[in-house]
Amino acid sequence: xxxxxxxxxxxxxxxxxxxxxxxxxxxxxxxxxxxxxxxxxxxxxxxxxxxxxxxxxxxxxxxxxxxxxxxxxxxxxxxxxxxxxxxxxxxxxxxxxxxxxxxxxxxxxxxxxxxxxxxxxxxxxxxxxxxxxxxxxxxxxxxxxxxxxxxxxxxxxxxxxxxxxxxxxxxxxxxxxxxxxxxxxxxxxxxxxxxxxxxxxxxxxxxxxxxxxxxxxxxxxxxxxxxxxxxxxxxxxxxxxxxxxxxxxxxxxxxxxxxxxxxxxxxxxxxxxxxxxxxxxxxxxxxxxxxxxxxxxxxxxxxxxxxxxxxxxxxxxxxxxxxxxxxxxxxxxxxxxxxxxxxxxxxxxxxxxxxxxxxxxxxxxxxxxxxxxxxxxxxxxxxxxxxxxxxxxxxxxxxxxxxxxxxxxxxxxxxxxxxxxxxxxxxxxxxxxxxxxxxxxxxxxxxxxxxxxxxxxxxxxxxxxxxxxxxxxxxx
Amino acid sequence: xxxxxxxxxxxxxxxxxxxxxxxxxxxxxxxxxxxxxxxxxxxxxxxxxxxxxxxxxxxxxxxxxxxxxxxxxxxxxxxxxxxxxxxxxxxxxxxxxxxxxxxxxxxxxxxxxxxxxxxxxxxxxxxxxxxxxxxxxxxxxxxxxxxxxxxxxxxxxxxxxxxxxxxxxxxxxxxxxxxxxxxxxxxxxxxxxxxxxxxxxxxxxxxxxxxxxxxxxxxxxxxxxxxxxxxxxxxxxxxxxxxxxxxxxxxxxxxxxxxxxxxxxxxxxxxxxxxxxxxxxxxxxxxxxxxxxxxxxxxxxxxxxxxxxxxxxxxxxxxxxxxxxxxxxxxxxxxxxxxxxxxxxxxxxxxxxxxxxxxxxxxxxxxxxxxxxxxxxxxxxxxxxxxxxxxxxxxxxxxxxxxxxxxxxxxxxxxxxxxxxxxxxxxxxxxxxxxxxxxxxxxxxxxxxxxxxxxxxxxxxxxxxxxxxxxxxxxxxxxxxxxxxxxxxx
Ligand SMILES: [Zn+2]
Numbered sequence: 001x002x003x004x005x006x007x008x009x010x011x012x013x014x015x016x017x018x019x020x021x022x023x024x025x026x027x028x029x030x031x032x033x034x035x036x037x038x039x040x041x042x043x044x045x046x047x048x049x050x051x052x053x054x055x056x057x058x059x060x061x062x063x064x065x066x067x068x069x070x071x072x073x074x075x076x077x078x079x080x081x082x083x084x085x086x087x088x089x090x091x092x093x094x095x096x097x098x099x100x101x102x103x104x105x106x107x108x109x110x111x112x113x114x115x116x117x118x119x120x121x122x123x124x125x126x127x128x129x130x131x132x133x134x135x136x137x138x139x140x141x142x143x144x145x146x147x148x149x150x151x152x153x154x155x156x157x158x159x160x161x162x163x164x165x166x167x168x169x170x171x172x173x174x175x176x177x178x179x180x181x182x183x184x185x186x187x188x189x190x191x192x193x194x195x196x197x198x199x200x201x202x203x204x205x206x207x208x209x210x211x212x213x214x215x216x217x218x219x220x221x222x223x224x225x226x227x228x229x230x231x232x233x234x235x236x237x238x239x240x241x242x243x244x245x246x247x248x249x250x251x252x253x254x255x256x257x258x259x260x261x262x263x264x265x266x267x268x269x270x271x272x273x274x275x276x277x278x279x280x281x282x283x284x285x286x287x288x289x290x291x292x293x294x295x296x297x298x299x300x301x302x303x304x305x306x307x308x309x310x311x312x313x314x315x316x317x318x319x320x321x322x323x324x325x326x327x328x329x330x331x332x333x334x335x336x337x338x339x340x341x342x343x344x345x346x347x348x349x350x351x352x353x354x355x356x357x358x359x360x361x362x363x364x365x366x367x368x369x370x371x372x373x374x375x376x377x378x379x380x381x382x383x384x385x386x387x388x389x390x391x392x393x394x395x396x397x398x399x400x401x402x403x404x405x406x407x408x409x410x411x412x413x414x415x416x417x418x419x420x421x422x423x424x425x426x427x428x429x430x431x432x433x434x435x436x437x438x439x440x441x442x443x444x445x446x447x448x449x450x451x452x453x454x455x456x457x458x459x460x461x462x463x464x465x466x467x468x469x470x471x472x473x474x475x476x
Numbered sequence: 477x478x479x480x481x482x483x484x485x486x487x488x489x490x491x492x493x494x495x496x497x498x499x500x501x502x503x504x505x506x507x508x509x510x511x512x513x514x515x516x517x518x519x520x521x522x523x524x525x526x527x528x529x530x531x532x533x534x535x536x537x538x539x540x541x542x543x544x545x546x547x548x549x550x551x552x553x554x555x556x557x558x559x560x561x562x563x564x565x566x567x568x569x570x571x572x573x574x575x576x577x578x579x580x581x582x583x584x585x586x587x588x589x590x591x592x593x594x595x596x597x598x599x600x601x602x603x604x605x606x607x608x609x610x611x612x613x614x615x616x617x618x619x620x621x622x623x624x625x626x627x628x629x630x631x632x633x634x635x636x637x638x639x640x641x642x643x644x645x646x647x648x649x650x651x652x653x654x655x656x657x658x659x660x661x662x663x664x665x666x667x668x669x670x671x672x673x674x675x676x677x678x679x680x681x682x683x684x685x686x687x688x689x690x691x692x693x694x695x696x697x698x699x700x701x702x703x704x705x706x707x708x709x710x711x712x713x714x715x716x717x718x719x720x721x722x723x724x725x726x727x728x729x730x731x732x733x734x735x736x737x738x739x740x741x742x743x744x745x746x747x748x749x750x751x752x753x754x755x756x757x758x759x760x761x762x763x764x765x766x767x768x769x770x771x772x773x774x775x776x777x778x779x780x781x782x783x784x785x786x787x788x789x790x791x792x793x794x795x796x797x798x799x800x801x802x803x804x805x806x807x808x809x810x811x812x813x814x815x816x817x818x819x820x821x822x823x824x825x826x827x828x829x830x831x832x833x834x835x836x837x838x839x840x841x842x843x844x845x846x847x848x849x850x851x852x853x854x855x856x857x858x859x860x861x862x863x864x865x866x867x868x869x870x871x872x873x874x875x876x877x878x879x880x881x882x883x884x885x886x887x888x889x890x891x892x893x894x895x896x897x898x899x900x901x902x903x904x905x906x907x908x909x910x911x912x913x914x915x916x917x918x919x920x921x922x923x924x925x926x927x928x929x930x931x932x933x934x935x936x937x938x939x940x941x942x943x944x945x946x947x948x949x950x951x952x953x954x955x956x957x958x959x960x961x962x963x964x965x966x
Contacts, residue, residue: 045800
């Protein structure tokens, strides 16, 4: 039997507000334990939460960017459970009345079409702290710096049909968050977390199979492999005549498999109820419209524009718009030199290769878009060849010089003087009589040899088109 | 002249202003009084004598500069669930026996800025759960009118301290009657403000949607002075309301001729009201009649469900509010736990008293999957109906006259093993909390045994002024508030 996977994703994104959601504490990551805390986020007796309006603004931005309906009135609720990283014994979240419902995110589906993945809801909540287990003693330490850092949870409908589509959806969400500049979207650092609800059913059938929840997918690298593993596992169980148990499973990236959490996590009754310390959140149209005006161009729209306006292939547009900074870089180059495909090749090629190799992001590129454009202008106007340009690019990275400076320092200007090149061609042909004879006898592959000799003489500066024409004339 | 400790706030203020007494003299007189009668009353959990004297000295300096406000140099007691920076705040619980907040409640910031002097933290039912102050983990406070009787609760320490002149006034908190009922039992004035009138920041939560801080005082003028000091919007409390606060003292002398007083059909002569209470309330109605008020019968049909709704909503919120006392961060922790679950269980079993544990269990149950709709949700719907009853009533009357409690103060130990009887004694007070309206308790008579009986005046949202004005006019026309409990002189 053919099986079809059904996947729904729950994403928690940390919002990068300056202060926490219900108090004035700093949200910065990496401070010494328990230094970004106050009586409110420590859950001391008698203190009260006060909602950070910026968190609401960010949530509204995300809701607008994902085509959600924003609730004119939403509520905060308490999710009650005991854990040492949860100082109040409850997490303030949203339950019955979330800030936004019913949107969608468009992604490239399998087969090249685009698909809309439905969003069930977006809601705001506070993050919990962290436990640090003492390896030597039966002690745990609690760090509450992260307690109260704002999160939005984005819950998708079970609309995703393959691990690849799940990956595309998550990358799209992350790109949107980053374009909106409301979250770092960093899975490894935990500012972007994903839990997956996975089930399978006979292909073409309607009812949903029993689902498992896969947690601990803590890197983009593992999203597709974790889901693929779980789907395969469920199919194998069913084909064996077994049944899927509704449970939570942890992704074990070391062993590349999901493991049942049975017995480790009891079934929780969170006893949600409206938080009486917070009044209903009222959002009027005026507020929404003010925020709508601040929305930047979003990744899908930008990609479409790159294809339409710059004539770029889909593939190029996809990569270039995957981050706002990269797309900005590309556009800054193109503003200076109107050769979109050439710029695209250089940004996706040498530049991204360099950044990846050095573990840098586009934000701290050693070659500014202005310098990149200057370099490519030299290629465009024939001053240097593409090959020389790569040498110059490497020099620019090393020394931080302008391309013109490297060119003049290393005397790399392309030789296009036909008379001068003809003299060199004649010299090379005269020095290699037997190769000339073989070529004329039909070994036309030797053309490469002659070009190579001429490039050697000119230290690569000869204009290849002119050299080719000259050689063909002389040997023909 | 009466002793300094026996003064009202406004009497002491007049003497301070005329420089006939100093704040230090006044504070010393009150501290001496505490020392003398505390062994009989057991009202205080913590006495802050040293701090009180230095605050009084500061008050005297301010007065000498001509900076005197209504509470400058006035010794006040504070219920021990209002956070006081640097002074332990126990909530009368073993759980917080050694907890010292590093912050002041918003009301303390206001009182401190007003120049008041705090004499100490007073007893209460543990986490304000109770109606007799017998649920304190530390001591049983006695009613100054009859030492074998309870002072009421949960603000029993505040009421007893005011009645026994162990402070000039006090702050309490009222979740279901916890200011009004002890005020009635101890023959003092108590006011539960409209929900949102006074900041709850720093008030250790029992039931967040019901709790309000309010004054307990020797007379109405003092209650108005305290209300002037603590009312107002606080950005640190999202549920506090940004609405202008009137000058309550200035409004006291308004005429109440033509005031319409509603008498709830359901309360009047209802079963369970003792003849003592009924007689006192009827007497109060006559006084109001003579003052020119008119009466109208009103109906609060859903009031019969108030006790049931309250004892679902309040414990549900309490169960959640008290989850933070887990032994992890502060407060009590059971010794040598064998693991996390063991630490939680033993900490909470040993740290909380039986009534608190009972309410946590009730509340947890009311919110549980499968029971939420039948209990918590239904109770919330009833709450809306109760509020609507009052909204409708206030279309035809200005205030409502009702009993505070069905009986005068009961003997210590009488109801402690019968939680249901204890819960039912809150029947006349909890509706105000569920609706969010203000309620005032003022002495209006005595039982045949000489125990004080209070009347309750309920007002429209944010209309504390009319309650205070009506009660002030009543006070001017009677001398009930002048009678004092007989405590040994010293
Ligand atoms: Zn904080």
